[in-house]
Amino acid sequence: MKRLQLFTLSALTLALSLQAVAQEVKQAPQQEIAPAPAGVDAARWQQYQQHQAQRSELPKFDREKTVYKVASGEWTGPRLSDGQPDVQGQWSNTIANHTNLTDPQGGVPGERSRSDNQPRSERAPSRVIDPADGQVPFLPWARELQQEYRANFADPVKPEYVEPLARCAPGGPSKSFMWHGYEIRQFPGYVLFLFDSGSRLIHLDDKPHLDPKIRLWNGDSRGHWEGNTLHVVVKNNNSKSRFGRTGEFSGTETVVTEKFIFENGNQRYLYQATYEDPTVFSRPWTLEIPARRVENFREDGWNNQLGVANHAGSELILEPLEQICAENNGGFGGGAVIGAANPK
Numbered sequence: 001m002k003r004l005q006l007f008t009l010s011a012l013t014l015a016l017s018l019q020a021v022a023q024e025v026k027q028a029p030q031q032e033i034a035p036a037p038a039g040v041d042a043a044r045w046q047q048y049q050q051h052q053a054q055r056s057e058l059p060k061f062d063r064e065k066t067v068y069k070v071a072s073g074e075w076t077g078p079r080l081s082d083g084q085p086d087v088q089g090q091w092s093n094t095i096a097n098h099t100n101l102t103d104p105q106g107g108v109p110g111e112r113s114r115s116d117n118q119p120r121s122e123r124a125p126s127r128v129i130d131p132a133d134g135q136v137p138f139l140p141w142a143r144e145l146q147q148e149y150r151a152n153f154a155d156p157v158k159p160e161y162v163e164p165l166a167r168c169a170p171g172g173p174s175k176s177f178m179w180h181g182y183e184i185r186q187f188p189g190y191v192l193f194l195f196d197s198g199s200r201l202i203h204l205d206d207k208p209h210l211d212p213k214i215r216l217w218n219g220d221s222r223g224h225w226e227g228n229t230l231h232v233v234v235k236n237n238n239s240k241s242r243f244g245r246t247g248e249f250s251g252t253e254t255v256v257t258e259k260f261i262f263e264n265g266n267q268r269y270l271y272q273a274t275y276e277d278p279t280v281f282s283r284p285w286t287l288e289i290p291a292r293r294v295e296n297f298r299e300d301g302w303n304n305q306l307g308v309a310n311h312a313g314s315e316l317i318l319e320p321l322e323q324i325c326a327e328n329n330g331g332f333g334g335g336a337v338i339g340a341a342n343p344k
Contacts, residue, residue, distance in 0.1 A: 088185055092292060183242070
């Protein structure tokens with residue numbers, strides 16, 4: 001009988017304790033959503049907060065050590081009103097690190113990296129797929145200049161030693177696809193790439209290239225679609241951009257022939273670019289960069305950083321956050337612009 005009374009008393013005590021805790025939780029203030037920024041619709045802001053909470057549960061965008069291959073062929077996915085394959089959205093390269101062109105997971109020149117302890121066979125292959133040795137076939141004077149850039153990356157004593165992308169300059173036709181995630185937008189007759197540092201417009205009509213005297217960081221692009229592949233020719237480069245912190249560069253006479261090969265599942269594509277310039281290289285060479293759509297992965301500070309688009313309606317529209325860069329605009333870069341005038 002005493003045991004029953006003790007059990008009943010304990011149960012009653014536990015019930016009262018739980019009731020008290022429940023009352024405290026009920027009375028505790030709920031975590032408030034931060035007020036909407038000026039000019040942003042409150043309802044749309046609440047939708048965005050809910051969207052962000054859902055995104056935090058998405059899988060991580062893991063970097064890969066192999067190149068996902070995509071072959072040219074027919075396009076069976078959705079199309080836009082002008083017939084283009086619809087490939088709009090957020091994308092990023094799948095192999096980590098824009099640091100090196102030929103050893104993309106090998107660490108920053110002049111600094112130790114965790115990847116330095118990995119055997120070369122366990123890291124991603126060179127982005128250069130032709131020649132077979134994975135190296136850029138520079139002419140002797142250009143190789144010497146590239147090695148000079150590499151040796152002075154960590155402690156630049158001249159403006160041209162500073163890697164241009166570190167000073168907010170555009171990344172160039174190919175380097176831009178190795179950096180942070182980027183957006184593809186399409187319009188009738190155009191494909192637009194929006195990068196952290198600059199943008200690039202590909203014309204899909206028969207417009208001629210710009211006057212050769214006009215030189216651009218990302219070059220002047222003319223392209224057309226064949227099935228799932230966007231073919232592009234790039235001219236009018238200013239040669240100031242680099243391929244990585246290891247100092248590889250191209251020239252003002254360089255012609256780049258590109259392929260953007262999209263998988264029909266619209267989740268991956270393979271970028272290939274062949275560089276030809278007999279003033280800098282001993283032969284044409286080709287690089288490739290695999291890319292993957294990132295909307296279905298959580299934000300990681302590198303990709304998929306989206307904010308609320310400000311517009312008149314109540315619909316939630318997300319767009320990439322602007323990457324503000326306020327570095328000075330002094331002289332830097334150079335590549336063949338500096339080296340070709342005085343080949344060593």
